[in-house]
Amino acid sequence: MNDTVSQDALNTKLNSVESITEGLGSIGYIASRRISTAIFIAQNLTKPILVEGSAGVGKTELALSAAQWLGLPLIRMQCYEGLDESKALYEWKYGKQLLYTQILKDKMGDTLSDTEGLDEAMDRLHDFGDMFFSEQFLEPRPLLKALRQKHGAVLLIDEVDKSDEEFEAFLLEILSAYQVSIPEIGTIEATVPPLVFLTSNNMREMGDALKRRCLHLFIPLPDAKLEQRIVASRVPDIEEKLRRQLVAFVQMLREEDLKKVPSISETIDWARVLLLLHADSLNSDLVRDTLNVLLKFEQDIAAVERGIPELTRKARKA
Amino acid sequence: MQQTLENFLRALRAMEVRVSPAEAIDAHCTVDTVGYANRTLLKDALCIALAKTEDEVVRFDDCFEMFFAREEFRDRDEQKAPDEISPSDSNLIEDHPLAEMLLGGSETEMAQAMEQAANDAGVANIRFSTQRGLFTRRILDRMGLRDLESLIANLKRAEGTDATLMAERLEDGRRYLFDEVRQYIDRQFELYARSAGEELRAEFLAKTNLSSIERRDFERMHRMVRRMAKKLATRYNRRRKHTKRGVLDVRRTLRRNMAHDGIPFETLWKQTKIERPKIVVIVDVSQSVAAAARFLLLFLYSLHEVIATLRAFAFSSHLIEVSDILKTKAVEDAIPEILDKIGFRSTDYGRAFADFEENSMDALDRHTTVIILGDGRSNDTDPRMDLMRQIHDRSKSVIWLNPEPEPFWGTGDSEMHRYKTFCHVARTCSTIQDLERVIDDVMKSYFRT
Numbered sequence: 233m234n235d236t237v238s239q240d241a242l243n244t245k246l247n248s249v250e251s252i253t254e255g256l257g258s259i260g261y262i263a264s265r266r267i268s269t270a271i272f273i274a275q276n277l278t279k280p281i282l283v284e285g286s287a288g289v290g291k292t293e294l295a296l297s298a299a300q301w302l303g304l305p306l307i308r309m310q311c312y313e314g315l316d317e318s319k320a321l322y323e324w325k326y327g328k329q330l331l332y333t334q335i336l337k338d339k340m341g342d343t344l345s346d347t348e349g350l351d352e353a354m355d356r357l358h359d360f361g362d363m364f365f366s367e368q369f370l371e372p373r374p375l376l377k378a379l380r381q382k383h384g385a386v387l388l389i390d391e392v393d394k395s396d397e398e399f400e401a402f403l404l405e406i407l408s409a410y411q412v413s414i415p416e417i418g419t420i421e422a423t424v425p426p427l428v429f430l431t432s433n434n435m436r437e438m439g440d441a442l443k444r445r446c447l448h449l450f451i452p453l454p455d456a457k458l459e460q461r462i463v464a465s466r467v468p469d470i471e472e473k474l475r476r477q478l479v480a481f482v483q484m485l486r487e488e489d490l491k492k493v494p495s496i497s498e499t500i501d502w503a504r505v506l507l508l509l510h511a512d513s514l515n516s517d518l519v520r521d522t523l524n525v526l527l528k529f530e531q532d533i534a535a536v537e538r539g540i541p542e543l544t545r546k547a548r549k550a
Numbered sequence: 551m552q553q554t555l556e557n558f559l560r561a562l563r564a565m566e567v568r569v570s571p572a573e574a575i576d577a578h579c580t581v582d583t584v585g586y587a588n589r590t591l592l593k594d595a596l597c598i599a600l601a602k603t604e605d606e607v608v609r610f611d612d613c614f615e616m617f618f619a620r621e622e623f624r625d626r627d628e629q630k631a632p633d634e635i636s637p638s639d640s641n642l643i644e645d646h647p648l649a650e651m652l653l654g655g656s657e658t659e660m661a662q663a664m665e666q667a668a669n670d671a672g673v674a675n676i677r678f679s680t681q682r683g684l685f686t687r688r689i690l691d692r693m694g695l696r697d698l699e700s701l702i703a704n705l706k707r708a709e710g711t712d713a714t715l716m717a718e719r720l721e722d723g724r725r726y727l728f729d730e731v732r733q734y735i736d737r738q739f740e741l742y743a744r745s746a747g748e749e750l751r752a753e754f755l756a757k758t759n760l761s762s763i764e765r766r767d768f769e770r771m772h773r774m775v776r777r778m779a780k781k782l783a784t785r786y787n788r789r790r791k792h793t794k795r796g797v798l799d800v801r802r803t804l805r806r807n808m809a810h811d812g813i814p815f816e817t818l819w820k821q822t823k824i825e826r827p828k829i830v831v832i833v834d835v836s837q838s839v840a841a842a843a844r845f846l847l848l849f850l851y852s853l854h855e856v857i858a859t860l861r862a863f864a865f866s867s868h869l870i871e872v873s874d875i876l877k878t879k880a881v882e883d884a885i886p887e888i889l890d891k892i893g894f895r896s897t898d899y900g901r902a903f904a905d906f907e908e909n910s911m912d913a914l915d916r917h918t919t920v921i922i923l924g925d926g927r928s929n930d931t932d933p934r935m936d937l938m939r940q941i942h943d944r945s946k947s948v949i950w951l952n953p954e955p956e957p958f959w960g961t962g963d964s965e966m967h968r969y970k971t972f973c974h975v976a977r978t979c980s981t982i983q984d985l986e987r988v989i990d991d992v993m994k995s996y997f998r999t
Binding site for chain 2: 249265266269270272273276277279281282284324326327330437440443444446447448449450
């Protein structure tokens with residue numbers, strides 16, 4: 233009974249693009265039309281979403297916000313080189329198995345003491361079945377955990393481009409059929425298919441097989457209007473005038489030739505810093521002192537430094 | 551409606567957005583979910599399901615706008631706007647649907663008729679610009695042009711001003727229809743066939759000799775070479791482990807299983823790590839290879855974009871390291887700058903190797919692959935075989951790619967045969983296709999060890 237209710241509630245939340253935009257907005261994630269459409273389609277087609285975009289545009293945040301809004305548990309798996317299935321899917325609890333065999337040794341001795349001959353003892357042992365390779369001894373890792381959530385979950389596979397290609401191939405089963413195979417137990421299917429987000433920074437090109445199984449969402453850097461709304465929602469205390477100026481400044485910075493242009497997360501950090509400093513409008517000195525929040529490379533800072541008065545002047549006019 | 555979607559997918563494929571059958575099914579499901587009613591929703595939804603890279607998103611947007619642009623007929627000139635059709639007129643054109651439509655029908659009505667005819671004629675199959683006339687004709691035929699023409703002929707022969715006037719009006723109408731259909735065909739050609747021509751040209755370029763590639767193809771070449779370099783790099787630019795099956799790594803197994811009282815639950819096998827390739831490229835940009843130099847640098851640039859650990863050198867008489875120029879400059883600036891600095895002088899391989907030894911020999915170790923791009927023509931100066939031997943001995947392998955065909959090696963001032971002794975591979979490489987094949991071979995053999 234409870235299950236169907238929560239499932240229905242979920243479906244109502246996800247039943248139109250507008251309601252998704254609104255819902256994500258209510259917890260402070262300003263979603264563009266494409267983002268909401270992606271979630272809508274993902275829900276209807278039961279497909280994972282591969283989210284791409286430069287660092288700090290809110291890829292991971294999208295999954296976090298979606299989980300929070302839908303009231304589903306978020307299960308996160310950070311990918312890295314060398315990640316394998318024993319860390320991603322499941323692991324046997326070796327220690328527990330060992331401990332149990334020790335404890336049960338006497339008991340087993342008793343049980344087997346009245347058997348005659350090795351064959352009979354063996355047969356009796358077989359009757360116990362796969363006692364030590366059953367679910368009690370299974371340590372679920374993120375992927376398995378996500379599949380076993382009763383009411384569904386949001387599964388975030390973060391920075392999938394950092395994992396090895398072998399691991400990417402391993403993901404295919406879970407992404408297309410929402411099931412995993414464990415040799416000792418069998419195939420485990422998802423009770424409710426989780427909403428899956430994969431994020432990628434384009435460290436390497438993802439394989440075609442993976443891409444084909446996913447919906448593709450590219451999050452670009454936002455335009456000024458959208459960015460103002462995002463800052464307003466994340467740093468609500470900031471005054472409108474300052475907000476307009478700082479967004480204009482960041483937008484201009486993105487036009488420059490920089491190693492790493494500031495993205496949304498940097499803008500938000502900067503807004504917080506300015507708020508802490510009780511600034512009410514931009515000026516060259518203030519910008520110069522806080523530029524390291526926006527730019528993370530020495531060369532970038534050096535390149536911009538000379539143009540600060542000019543940029544500030546323009547931003548103040550905005 | 552299914553036909554429409556299929557045609558759209560075909561147009562997408564023509565625009566180099568890859569759509570597999572599985573994705574086509576996704577597209578159909580998506581359309582079922584969102585419907586055709588809301589255009590922006592449809593566009594976003596299909597884009598998310600079909601376009602899988604940033605570039606593809608851009609191409610998808612273009613294609614969508616072009617494909618679903620409503621086919622509309624231009625408004626006819628005011629004077630020629632259809633007059634009220636008098637009863638006597640309507641007698642003249644009775645039972646001739648096309649004539650009736652031309653005189654009395656609305657633009658939308660005609661557009662619909664044309665699209666219908668175009669679908670029947672299979673416009674989506676258009677491939678070459680020479681087919682445009684053919685398809686125009688087919689569409690017009692299906693709309694009933696023949697009937698119209700015989701009607702006009704009859705009217706001209708007939709007596710009376712009414713008929714002559716009518717014939718003139720119909721001829722105007724026919725001209726107008728002709729123009730519209732031709733424009734429609736042009737748009738369709740743009741949609742379905744533009745990239746077919748592009749592909750053909752790329753294929754042709756790949757087989758053209760490097761020295762005869764023209765300046766204006768440079769941009770296209772750059773795209774091709776970059777794509778190739780990227781393909782090669784993704785295939786080879788990762789560290790791979792190769793498990794030696796069946797050989798237990800006792801030390802690591804014991805360490806890993808300490809937690810289990812030393813009982814080996816988890817077994818670890820000996821494996822060899824294959825390191826990422828370390829590559830040093832030396833490019834000849836002198837007078838004798840002038841025609842190919844630009845291309846060789848282009849290749850170097852693309853390779854540098856995808857293999858971060860690459861070190862690059864260029865020389866004609868002196869040798870300089872160009873890694874920094876490649877790293878910091880855009881391609882259109884980098885190549886002229888290198889050529890300015892060092893290019894088009896007379897070649898001196900010996901001198902170049904001496905420079906290399908003096909400044910950069912420590913770049914070579916037993917993991918390094920050295921790729922030399924050049925013709926081995928040293929203007930009868932000392933070829934410094936001793937240094938070539940040293941390069942050979944210090945590095946893992948030496949590959950020499952020569953733009954000249956093999957029979958020319960060793961003729962005149964070419965020292966290629968002597969250099970060849972110290973190369974693991976020496977090949978001719980005069981087209982892009984050659985280059986791709988050679989590099990692929992090299993990488994393969996490199997990883998087999």
